[in-house]
Amino acid sequence: xxxxxxxxxxxxxxxxxxxxxxxxxxxxxxxxxxxxxxxxxxxxxxxxxxxxxxxxxxxxxxxxxxxxxxxxxxxxxxxxxxxxxxxxxxxxxxxxxxxxxxxxxxxxxxxxxxxxxxxxxxxxxxxxxxxxxxxxxxxxxxxxxxxxxxxxxxxxxxxxxxxxxxxxxxxxxxxxxxxxxxxxxxxxxxxxxxxxxxxxxxxxxxxxxxxxxxxxxxxxxxxxxxxxxxxxxxxxxxxxxxxxxxxxxxxxxxxxxxxxxxxxxxxxxxxxxxxxxxxxxxxxxxxxxxxxxxxxxxxxxxxxxxxxxxxx
Amino acid sequence: xxxxxxxxxxxxxxxxxxxxxxxxxxxxxxxxxxxxxxxxxxxxxxxxxxxxxxxxxxxxxxxxxxxxxxxxxxxxxxxxxxxxxxxxxxxxxxxxxxxxxxxxxxxxxxxxxxxxxxxxxxxxxxxxxxxxxxxxxxxxxxxxxxxxxxxxxxxxxxxxxxxxxxxxxxxxxxxxxxxxxxxxxxxxxxxxxxxxxxxxxxxxxxxxxxxxxxxxxxxxxxxxxxxxxxxxxxxxxxxxxxxxxxxxxxxxxxxxxxxxxxxxxxxxxxxxxxxxxxxxxxxxxxxxxxxxxxxxxxxxxxxxxxxxxxxxxxxxxxxxxxxxxxxxxxxxxxxxxxxxxxxxxxxxxxxxxxxxxxxxxxxxx
Numbered sequence: 238x239x240x241x242x243x244x245x246x247x248x249x250x251x252x253x254x255x256x257x258x259x260x261x262x263x264x265x266x267x268x269x270x271x272x273x274x275x276x277x278x279x280x281x282x283x284x285x286x287x288x289x290x291x292x293x294x295x296x297x298x299x300x301x302x303x304x305x306x307x308x309x310x311x312x313x314x315x316x317x318x319x320x321x322x323x324x325x326x327x328x329x330x331x332x333x334x335x336x337x338x339x340x341x342x343x344x345x346x347x348x349x350x351x352x353x354x355x356x357x358x359x360x361x362x363x364x365x366x367x368x369x370x371x372x373x374x375x376x377x378x379x380x381x382x383x384x385x386x387x388x389x390x391x392x393x394x395x396x397x398x399x400x401x402x403x404x405x406x407x408x409x410x411x412x413x414x415x416x417x418x419x420x421x422x423x424x425x426x427x428x429x430x431x432x433x434x435x436x437x438x439x440x441x442x443x444x445x446x447x448x449x450x451x452x453x454x455x456x457x458x459x460x461x462x463x464x465x466x467x468x469x470x471x472x473x474x475x476x477x478x479x480x481x482x483x484x485x486x487x488x489x490x491x492x493x494x495x496x497x498x499x500x501x502x503x504x505x506x507x508x509x510x511x512x513x514x515x516x517x518x519x520x521x522x523x524x525x526x527x528x529x530x531x532x533x534x535x536x537x538x539x540x541x542x543x544x545x546x547x548x549x
Numbered sequence: 550x551x552x553x554x555x556x557x558x559x560x561x562x563x564x565x566x567x568x569x570x571x572x573x574x575x576x577x578x579x580x581x582x583x584x585x586x587x588x589x590x591x592x593x594x595x596x597x598x599x600x601x602x603x604x605x606x607x608x609x610x611x612x613x614x615x616x617x618x619x620x621x622x623x624x625x626x627x628x629x630x631x632x633x634x635x636x637x638x639x640x641x642x643x644x645x646x647x648x649x650x651x652x653x654x655x656x657x658x659x660x661x662x663x664x665x666x667x668x669x670x671x672x673x674x675x676x677x678x679x680x681x682x683x684x685x686x687x688x689x690x691x692x693x694x695x696x697x698x699x700x701x702x703x704x705x706x707x708x709x710x711x712x713x714x715x716x717x718x719x720x721x722x723x724x725x726x727x728x729x730x731x732x733x734x735x736x737x738x739x740x741x742x743x744x745x746x747x748x749x750x751x752x753x754x755x756x757x758x759x760x761x762x763x764x765x766x767x768x769x770x771x772x773x774x775x776x777x778x779x780x781x782x783x784x785x786x787x788x789x790x791x792x793x794x795x796x797x798x799x800x801x802x803x804x805x806x807x808x809x810x811x812x813x814x815x816x817x818x819x820x821x822x823x824x825x826x827x828x829x830x831x832x833x834x835x836x837x838x839x840x841x842x843x844x845x846x847x848x849x850x851x852x853x854x855x856x857x858x859x860x861x862x863x864x865x866x867x868x869x870x871x872x873x874x875x876x877x878x879x880x881x882x883x884x885x886x887x888x889x890x891x892x893x894x895x896x897x898x899x900x901x902x903x904x905x906x907x908x909x910x911x912x913x914x
Contacts, residue, residue, distance in 0.1 A: 439654045445605055447636065447639035447669050
């Protein structure tokens with residue numbers, strides 16, 4: 238059917254304009270960039286599985302705690318260490334808390350921290366990176382030295398120091414701490430991309446059309462840098478979730494009765510001999526979230542890279 | 550006809566590199582009359598594009614416009630503030646680039662991009678701008694402009710994209726169009742179409758064009774006046790007939806001489822021996838002296854001044870207006886007129902042939 242249409246299409250156009258040039262090549266249907274991206278992404282099976290799984294986790298982690306309200310922090314002496322049942326698929330812990338509900342709440346907390354921290358990372362990183370890359374010269378130098386300074390501090394200790402300074406336990410404090418320690422890579426990435434883009438012909442052309450720097454950056458350069466930013470953001474989610482878990486595990490993060498994957502691990506560790514299974518649930522959930530985010534990032538990277546057209 | 554739209558005087562643009570200062574544009578003067586086309590020719594690296602970018606004030610670090618003036622309708626562009634200059638760019642002066650394949654933003658539709666160019670300088674709504682974009686696409690001969698306006702650059706061929714670039718450049722009705730090798734990246738048949746289009750639009754708008762190219766065929770086809778540049782300096786200017794018929798500067802003669810002739814298959818193509826001097830280590834005298842077939846002792850010592858060799862034709866060379874070695878202390882001897890007449894017929898002939906060759910697209914590659 239489609240070949241038929243192509244063959245017929247040139248005929249009506251030709252006679253109408255003396256100068257009209259019909260490009261036969263143009264009549265071949267072309268897939269847009271995003272169609273190609275989707276196609277390549279779908280070929281990355283692990284990434285598709287990761288995306289579905291992550292979506293399921295997000296839905297569960299937001300619906301169950303919402304439906305059950307305060308249940309996740311309700312302790313009960315009668316239910317301590319009880320086995321699985323219909324209302325508690327994963328049984329009860331050493332305080333008689335419903336482990337499944339608590340796990341979902343913990344996942345929600347961890348994902349919230351992951352997403353929000355990445356927003357901060359991308360926000361700071363893109364802003365500073367694009368300024369450095371576009372303006373260049375002294376400004377670039379100063380900003381990149383700032384990046385070096387932040388990078389020279391071991392990031393985990395930097396986060397611990399920030400949390401200790403602002404007072405631990407608060408979700409937002411942890412989000413900001415992770416964000417403030419993590420933007421450097423994103424900034425470097427965006428800067429590198431901008432250094433490349435500012436030499437590109439269509440950016441020069443935009444300048445020759447009289448576009449202002451702001452316009453050039455926002456409209457012509459940023460969309461082109463979107464792909465690496467998206468990949469970095471996805472991978473950043475995995476990093477942030479792990480960082481939160483590590484913080485909470487060490488007691489700097491979210492503290493009970495609030496639930497997070499880190500503090501569930503921490504608690505389980507103390508009762509390891511009595512009820513070792515409690516360690517697995519948050520552990521497996523952590524692995525799932527991190528793997529999903531990583532595979533998703535991997536799939537996106539492959540899909541967004543226009544140079545990669547080979548079928549997998 | 551003769552009023553000047555753009556007057557460039559003593560323009561110097563230098564680049565500060567790690568190895569030293571590169572004088573990419575070194576004291577360039579040129580005038581572009583209203584409604585006229587000025588062809589700027591020269592080898593790669595002779596400063597053609599940098600001159601154009603200097604006029605647009607798009608020179609970036611490590612380059613800088615050191616001195617000079619660029620008067621557009623008696624306003625010195627070099628004295629304007631950056632935001633005033635933005636009002637000029639794309640509005641009074643538009644520019645089209647060599648590479649149509651990469652000069653359009655791949656993530657926006659062509660209609661969208663032309664509309665953006667319009668809205669940068671005109672206070673009109675998005676819908677109206679898009680209508681005008683479609684109108685411009687129609688004007689540059691793109692069939693089915695409504696559909697084309699909704700397409701992305703990658704859905705078009707090189708010739709189409711160059712048309713889109715021209716539509717974008719002309720959408721604001723500029724007084725001056727700077728075309729930096731607009732046809733170099735296109736194949737021959739498309740080249741001819743694009744040049745034809747530029748001519749038509751120039752007539753229609755009474756627009757001036759600064760046409761940068763190393764393709765003398767294109768110059769013969771398009772230009773009214775010619776500026777020949779060499780190593781950052783203007784070496785010869787004149788109207789297109791004079792330059793093609795009576796080139797004075799040995800470099801211009803060399804350029805014309807190295808055009809392939811249709812029908813002349815035997816023998817090697819004539820070339821100008823040697824390469825452009827290293828911009829970091831320019832010779833003391835005439836910059837062309839080392840490659841010049843008529844080099845004289847004085848050329849190695851002192852840079853030649855401009856001299857008017859014929860009314861309207863200026864050359865930077867020590868040779869006499871007739872093209873002979875100057876006798877010390879006096880002007881040309883009597884038999885020059887005869888010698889020159891002979892030369893004229895020869896070069897006039899070569900000029901015409903190169904014009905034909907250009908239409909066949911055989912030239913300048």
